[in-house]
Amino acid sequence: GDSVTQTEGLVTLTKGLPVMLNCTYQTTYSPFLFWYVQHLNEAPKLLLKSSTDNKRTEHQGFYATLHKSSSSFHLQKSSVQLSDSALYFCALRMSNYNVLYFGSGTKLTVEP
Amino acid sequence: EAAVTQSPRNKVAVTGGKVTLSCNQTNNHNNMYWYRQDTGHGLRLIHYSYGAGSTEKGDIPDGYKASRPSQENFSLILELATPSQTSVYFCASGDAKGDEVFFGKGTRLTVV
Numbered sequence: 001g002d003s004v005t006q007t008e009g010l011v012t013l014t015k016g017l018p019v020m021l022n023c024t025y026q027t028t029y030s031p032f033l034f035w036y037v038q039h040l041n042e043a044p045k046l047l048l049k050s051s052t053d054n055k056r057t058e059h060q061g062f063y064a065t066l067h068k069s070s071s072s073f074h075l076q077k078s079s080v081q082l083s084d085s086a087l088y089f090c091a092l093r094m095s096n097y098n099v100l101y102f103g104s105g106t107k108l109t110v111e112p
Numbered sequence: 113e114a115a116v117t118q119s120p121r122n123k124v125a126v127t128g129g130k131v132t133l134s135c136n137q138t139n140n141h142n143n144m145y146w147y148r149q150d151t152g153h154g155l156r157l158i159h160y161s162y163g164a165g166s167t168e169k170g171d172i173p174d175g176y177k178a179s180r181p182s183q184e185n186f187s188l189i190l191e192l193a194t195p196s197q198t199s200v201y202f203c204a205s206g207d208a209k210g211d212e213v214f215f216g217k218g219t220r221l222t223v224v
Contacts, residue, residue, distance in 0.1 A: 044155070
């Protein structure tokens, strides 16, 4: 069935280091991928959404590229900040279906 | 700013009791969703709706009913609450394109 997989449950990094959060998906339909971020005690909010195949999309210093060949949409940032500490969800929407399916989430903790 | 309001924000219910979680959106979005969030499971879709009068089952509908009496309102009903339904519940709304959903602040439900 259609699904999203995030392999890291918890990532801890020191401020200033780069980060990559993994996201892979399975679907037989044309996919649209999203990253949502949830800060402590807040609602999830859209961080960025996929563009066309192999095109990078960026927002607030984060970036991701949809690679249909490998069914991936990994989230990256070149230098994490303390304020990036949050829960990050990858989500999938199929082209004919207005429903988001979320992965299990990755908790990013950035230390001083 | 898109607005999704959930009530109550916190609820303690007894096993076997009936619980109704309410959601109101002022975005004039057609689509509305109920998710539950549990550690290790991410956001799981319970029910969703494409408009007033419609409800659809998501991935985990057992033990839950939904009601969409109007464009603005979408309720989640637990007829016989069980401790396994202790969770944080998020309501969300989205437009017909499905490019972004906007979440409410969540309802923390504890069933004792």
